[in-house]
Amino acid sequence: MNVVERANNNESTNGAARAAAYDALVARAQACRLCPRMEGRRRVLGAGNGPLDARVLFVAEAPGRLGGDRTGVPLVSDQSGRNFARLLEAAGWRRDEVFVSNAILCNPRDVQGRNDAPARVEIRNCSTHLRDLLTILDPPYVVALGRVALDALALIAPHTIALRRDVATGVSWDGRTLVPLYHPGPRAQLHRPFARQQEDVVRLRALVDSGRPRL
Numbered sequence: 001m002n003v004v005e006r007a008n009n010n011e012s013t014n015g016a017a018r019a020a021a022y023d024a025l026v027a028r029a030q031a032c033r034l035c036p037r038m039e040g041r042r043r044v045l046g047a048g049n050g051p052l053d054a055r056v057l058f059v060a061e062a063p064g065r066l067g068g069d070r071t072g073v074p075l076v077s078d079q080s081g082r083n084f085a086r087l088l089e090a091a092g093w094r095r096d097e098v099f100v101s102n103a104i105l106c107n108p109r110d111v112q113g114r115n116d117a118p119a120r121v122e123i124r125n126c127s128t129h130l131r132d133l134l135t136i137l138d139p140p141y142v143v144a145l146g147r148v149a150l151d152a153l154a155l156i157a158p159h160t161i162a163l164r165r166d167v168a169t170g171v172s173w174d175g176r177t178l179v180p181l182y183h184p185g186p187r188a189q190l191h192r193p194f195a196r197q198q199e200d201v202v203r204l205r206a207l208v209d210s211g212r213p214r215l
Contacts, residue, residue: 034125038106048073050099057139062104069107083184090198091205103152146183168200
């Protein structure tokens with residue numbers, strides 16, 4: 001077996017191990033019952049999240065009632081999903097080139113059945129799944145879409161990133177590059193107009209394409 005054949009064989013073996021580890025994580029997430037108000041909600045983690053060898057992992061807040069909770073795929077179908085698709089388009093990315101997940105894998109709702117912010121304990125309960133996801137994917141770039149995602153990532157490895165100050169800036173974190181962006185949901189546009197968010201994701205794409213090594 002020559003060098004190229006050995007490399008291809010190792011890549012195939014590593015890919016199979018990664019896929020098996022991801023399937024096991026999905027099974028654990030589907031069986032999770034730590035958060036009482038998430039009972040009956042869809043655990044949005046599976047084949048639709050993206051390729052396991054993606055260089056960029058986007059971490060959003062939680063599946064939307066009309067988005068991921070309905071479709072099983074994060075950041076699709078609802079307004080946040082449509083905005084996210086426009087952001088990827090602005091950066092020249094296809095959806096199947098990136099991996100997308102959430103700090104919370106289930107849709108939190110208030111007593112009226114509307115989307116709600118996840119509670120601190122829910123973020124902590126789900127942090128084990130997020131930590132395992134990072135270990136399995138091992139992406140060189142992690143993009144936190146909003147404050148909740150930044151808080152969840154800080155439970156895995158501490159950081160001092162502030163969204164407003166560090167937006168679209170690559171920061172050394174846990175052996176990789178962490179980039180904070182605003183969440184693509186409509187409320188975030190009160191703080192960061194959508195045109196600015198498009199500029200931010202273009203900056204992110206330039207950073208990734210620069211081939212910057214792990215920090």
